[in-house]
Amino acid sequence: MTRWVWEGLKSGIRTTRYPAREEQTPGVSPGRPAARSGEEARRNAAAGVCPTDAIRASANGSVVDHRHCIHCFRCVRSDSSAVDWQAGFEWAGETEPERMARRLGRLFRRSLNIRFVDAGACGACMGEVRQIDNPYYNIHRLGFFLTPTPRNADILLVAGPVTRAMRHALRETYEAMPPPKRVVAMGVCALSGGIFGPSAAAGGGVSDVVPVDVMIPGCPPPPLAILHGLLVAVERKPPQPLTSLAEGSAP
Amino acid sequence: MDETSNTALNGPTAFAELCRETWQESVRVEREGITERLHCARDRLAALCEWLVTACEHVFVTLIVEEEGAEWRLTYVFHPPTGGIFAEVVLRFPVSEKHVPSIASTIPAADGHEREAADLFGLIFDGHPRLGAFILHDGWPAHALPMRRGFDIARPLSRRRTGDPAEPSRGLDAPGAFAMPIGPVFSDLAEAAHFRIETLGEDASRIALRFFYKYRAVEKLAEGQPVSRVQLLAERFSGAAAFAHGLAFCQAIEEIAHVTIPPRASVLRAILAELERMRSHAATITGICNSTALAVATSQAAMIEEDLLRLSAVLSGHRYFFGMLKPGGLALDIPDPACREAATRADAIARRLSRLSRLLRQSSSFLDRLEEVGATSDAAALLLGLVGPVARASAVARDIRILFPYAAYAETPPEVPTEPQGDGYARLRVFFREAEESARLIARLAADIPPGPVFLPEVSPRAGTAVGAVEAPLGAAFHFVRLDAGGRVLRYRITTPSFANWPGFQFAAEEFAFQDFPIILATFGLSNAECDR
Numbered sequence: 001m002t003r004w005v006w007e008g009l010k011s012g013i014r015t016t017r018y019p020a021r022e023e024q025t026p027g028v029s030p031g032r033p034a035a036r037s038g039e040e041a042r043r044n045a046a047a048g049v050c051p052t053d054a055i056r057a058s059a060n061g062s063v064v065d066h067r068h069c070i071h072c073f074r075c076v077r078s079d080s081s082a083v084d085w086q087a088g089f090e091w092a093g094e095t096e097p098e099r100m101a102r103r104l105g106r107l108f109r110r111s112l113n114i115r116f117v118d119a120g121a122c123g124a125c126m127g128e129v130r131q132i133d134n135p136y137y138n139i140h141r142l143g144f145f146l147t148p149t150p151r152n153a154d155i156l157l158v159a160g161p162v163t164r165a166m167r168h169a170l171r172e173t174y175e176a177m178p179p180p181k182r183v184v185a186m187g188v189c190a191l192s193g194g195i196f197g198p199s200a201a202a203g204g205g206v207s208d209v210v211p212v213d214v215m216i217p218g219c220p221p222p223p224l225a226i227l228h229g230l231l232v233a234v235e236r237k238p239p240q241p242l243t244s245l246a247e248g249s250a251p
Numbered sequence: 252m253d254e255t256s257n258t259a260l261n262g263p264t265a266f267a268e269l270c271r272e273t274w275q276e277s278v279r280v281e282r283e284g285i286t287e288r289l290h291c292a293r294d295r296l297a298a299l300c301e302w303l304v305t306a307c308e309h310v311f312v313t314l315i316v317e318e319e320g321a322e323w324r325l326t327y328v329f330h331p332p333t334g335g336i337f338a339e340v341v342l343r344f345p346v347s348e349k350h351v352p353s354i355a356s357t358i359p360a361a362d363g364h365e366r367e368a369a370d371l372f373g374l375i376f377d378g379h380p381r382l383g384a385f386i387l388h389d390g391w392p393a394h395a396l397p398m399r400r401g402f403d404i405a406r407p408l409s410r411r412r413t414g415d416p417a418e419p420s421r422g423l424d425a426p427g428a429f430a431m432p433i434g435p436v437f438s439d440l441a442e443a444a445h446f447r448i449e450t451l452g453e454d455a456s457r458i459a460l461r462f463f464y465k466y467r468a469v470e471k472l473a474e475g476q477p478v479s480r481v482q483l484l485a486e487r488f489s490g491a492a493a494f495a496h497g498l499a500f501c502q503a504i505e506e507i508a509h510v511t512i513p514p515r516a517s518v519l520r521a522i523l524a525e526l527e528r529m530r531s532h533a534a535t536i537t538g539i540c541n542s543t544a545l546a547v548a549t550s551q552a553a554m555i556e557e558d559l560l561r562l563s564a565v566l567s568g569h570r571y572f573f574g575m576l577k578p579g580g581l582a583l584d585i586p587d588p589a590c591r592e593a594a595t596r597a598d599a600i601a602r603r604l605s606r607l608s609r610l611l612r613q614s615s616s617f618l619d620r621l622e623e624v625g626a627t628s629d630a631a632a633l634l635l636g637l638v639g640p641v642a643r644a645s646a647v648a649r650d651i652r653i654l655f656p657y658a659a660y661a662e663t664p665p666e667v668p669t670e671p672q673g674d675g676y677a678r679l680r681v682f683f684r685e686a687e688e689s690a691r692l693i694a695r696l697a698a699d700i701p702p703g704p705v706f707l708p709e710v711s712p713r714a715g716t717a718v719g720a721v722e723a724p725l726g727a728a729f730h731f732v733r734l735d736a737g738g739r740v741l742r743y744r745i746t747t748p749s750f751a752n753w754p755g756f757q758f759a760a761e762e763f764a765f766q767d768f769p770i771i772l773a774t775f776g777l778s779n780a781e782c783d784r
Contacts, residue, residue, distance in 0.1 A: 071573050134554060166465070
C-alpha cells in the first residue's frame with residue numbers, strides 16, 4: 001500500500017486553478033460557435049447550414065442559441081460560415097435570472113451535495129461528468145460532493161433528454177430531495193431534447209419534468225463547463241447568456 | 252466492403268454449393284457482394300439456422316426486421332468464424348401474420364434480438380419463453396409498436412403512467428430469500444439501469460436485468476431522414492464510442508454508394524479509432540479500479556483518460572470526435588506533424604498505462620477482488636455470442652479489424668491479445684494490452700500517412716443495403732442501412748457490443764458473492780447508452 005501512497009505523491013498537484021485563475025490547457029474544451037455581425041453572416045445563417053437550427057439570421061448578423069448547438073462543426077467547416085468559433089467553457093446560464101427567491105443562499109456556497117441523474121444521456125455527457133471527480137478537476141476542493149442519495153442532495157444534476165422510462169424516476173428523485181433544492185441541467189439533450197426529443201420515446205429536456213434553474217449548454221459540456229454551472233448555481237460565478245447575439249443586436 | 256476480398260468469391264462458392272447440397276429446393280441461395288442470402292420458408296428457419304451455427308460454425312450477428320409494404324422481411328445475419336463474408340437467412344411472410352419460430356433455444360445469442368423484435372414490432376416468436384416488457388416496460392400503450400411503419404415517432408405519446416413497470420418473475424424460492432432492487436437511479440455516477448438481485452444473504456443467486464431506460468428510438472428517428480442527419484444520430488447515440496459508430500454508419504453508406512475512400516482518410520480514420528479505443532479502455536480501467544476502491548489507481552487511470560480526451564480535442568476539435576466523420580472520408584484533415592506528435596503522446600500515455608498495470612499486478616488486495624471472480628468460460632462466451640475484449644478474455648480471438656478489415660487495418664493489422672481464464676482479472680489484462688497495442692498501431696500508422704485528400708467530394712447515395720462492421724472499443728458493432736432511391740434511410744439497425752455482452756455479465760455475476768457484483772459489472776465495462784439506443 002505504501003507504494004500507492006508514494007505513487008500518488010509523486011504525481012504532484014495536477015488540479016486546475018479554475019475558478020481562481022483561467023484554465024487554457026489545450027483540449028479542455030471544444031469551444032463553441034459565437035454570433036457574427038454583418039450582412040454576409042446574416043445571409044449565411046439564413047441559408048441554414050445548422051442541422052438543429054441553433055444558428056439563425058438576425059437583423060444585423062447571426063444569432064446562436066446554445067441550447068440547440070450539438071457541436072457538429074458543420075457551420076465552421078462549411079465554405080460560407082455564419083459564426084466565429086470561440087474558445088472557453090464558461091457557458092452556464094440561468095433559466096430565469098430575475099428569480100432571486102430561487103437562490104440556494106450563502107450556506108451552500110462551500111458545502112454542496114449533488115445527486116446526478118442519467119435521464120438518457122449518451123456516453124459523452126456521462127464521461128465528462130465522471131471527470132469532475134478526478135484530480136484534474138477535483139470538485140471536492142470547491143466544497144462540492146456527489147451523493148448517492150437524493151435525501152442528502154441540494155442540487156439535482158441531470159443529463160439526457162429524459163426518456164419516457166426515466167420521467168418517473170427523475171420526478172421521484174427530485175421529490176425525495178429536501179428543500180431548498182435546485183436543478184442543473186447539463187448537455188443539449190437535457191436543455192432542449194437535442195436530436196432525440198421531443199418524441200414518443202424521449203422528452204424535450206429536463207424542464208418538461210422538473211423546474212430547471214441552471215442550464216449548461218454543450219454537446220457534451222466539458223468538465224470545466226460543468227464546474228462553471230455548479231458555481232453559477234451557488235452564485236460563485238456570474239451566469240452567461242444562453243444565446244449569442246451579433247454585436248449591436250437588441251437582446 | 253473490401254474489394255480485394257471479393258474477387259476470390261466470384262462464381263458459386265463452396266458454401267453456396269454445400270448449402271444447395273444439404274437443403275436442395277427448400278433453400279434458395281443468392282449472392283450480393285460479400286453476402287450469401289439464403290431464402291427459406293418459416294418451417295425451415297429453425298433447422299437452417301441451427302445448421303449454420305452447428306455444422307458450419309457460423310456466428311450469429313443480428314436479426315433485422317423490416318416491414319416492406321404488405322410483407323415482413325426478417326434477416327438473420329451470420330458470419331463464418333473466419334469472417335470475410337456474411338450469410339443471411341431471409342424470411343418473408345405477410346404482414347397480417349405475426350408468428351415466427353424462435354431460434355433462441357438453439358442460438359442463445361439471438362434471445363435479446365427476438366425479445367426486442369417482439370416489443371418493437373409486435374412479432375410473436377413461437378417457443379420463446381419470455382417475450383414482452385423488454386424494451387418497453389414502463390407502461391407503453393399496448394397498441395404503440397414504435398418500429399411499425401404506421402407509428403409516428405414525432406408525436407409524443409400520452410404521458411400518463413400506466414402502472415408500475417412489470418416485475419420480472421421470481422427465480423429463487425427458498426425460506427429467507429429476498430430480492431434487492433438497484434436502480435435506475437443509484438450509485439454516484441451510474442447509468443440508468445435496473446438490477447434486481449435475488450439472494451439468500453451471501454451470493455447473488457439470480458440477477459434480473461431491466462434495461463432500456465435510455466431507449467430513445469434512435470433507429471426509428473433515422474427513418475425517412477437524409478444520410479447527413481442520420482450521421483448525427485450515429486455519432487451521438489453512444490457518445491463514448493462516437494467515432495466507431497459514426498464510422499460503421501459511414502462504411503455502410505460508402506458501400507451502398509460503391510465508393511472507396513482516399514487512402515489518407517483510411518489511415519486517419521484508423522488513427523482516430525485507435526485513440527478512441529485507448530480512451531474507452533482507460534475509462535473502463537478507471538471503473539475497475541474505482542469498483543475496488545483503490546483511490547490512487549483510480550485517479551491515475553482517470554488522469555490518463557482525461558489526457559486522451561484532451562489529445563482527441565487537440566487533433567479533431569472535439570473531445571469525443573463529434574463531427575469528424577462524413578460519408579466519403581473525414582470532415583477535417585489532420586496534418587502529418589500533428590499525427591506524429593499525437594503518436595508520441597499516445598506512446599507516453601501507453602507507458603503510464605504499463606506502469607499502472609505493473610503496480611496493480613503487485614497489489615494483492617486488488618487482485619483478490621478480481622481473480623477467479625465473474626468467470627465466463629470460452630464455451631459460455633461462444634454460446635452467448637459475446638464480443639470484443641470481454642470475449643477475448645475468455646479466449647475467443649475474434650476482432651472485426653481482422654475478420655472484416657476496414658480503414659487501414661488490412662495493411663496494418665492489429666495484434667489481438669487473448670487471455671484464457673475468462674475472469675475479471677483476465678478482462679482487466681485484455682483492456683490494458685489492447686490499449687497498449689492501440690498506441691503501437693497509432694505509431695505505425697502515423698509513421699507513413701499517404702498524401703492526398705481526406706474526402707471524396709461527391710458521395711451520392713442510391714437505393715441499396717449494406718452492413719457497416721467495425722470493432723468498436725467494446726466489441727463488434729454492425730450498422731445495417733437500407734436507403735431508398737432518393738438517398739433517405741428506410742431502415743437503420745444498430746447492433747452494438749453492449750447489447751451482445753449484457754447476458755455475459757448476467758451469466759458471470761450470478762452465483763457470485765453479493766459484494767463482487769459492482770466489480771464484475773465494472774470489468775465488463777458495458778454502456779447502457781450503447782445497448783439501449
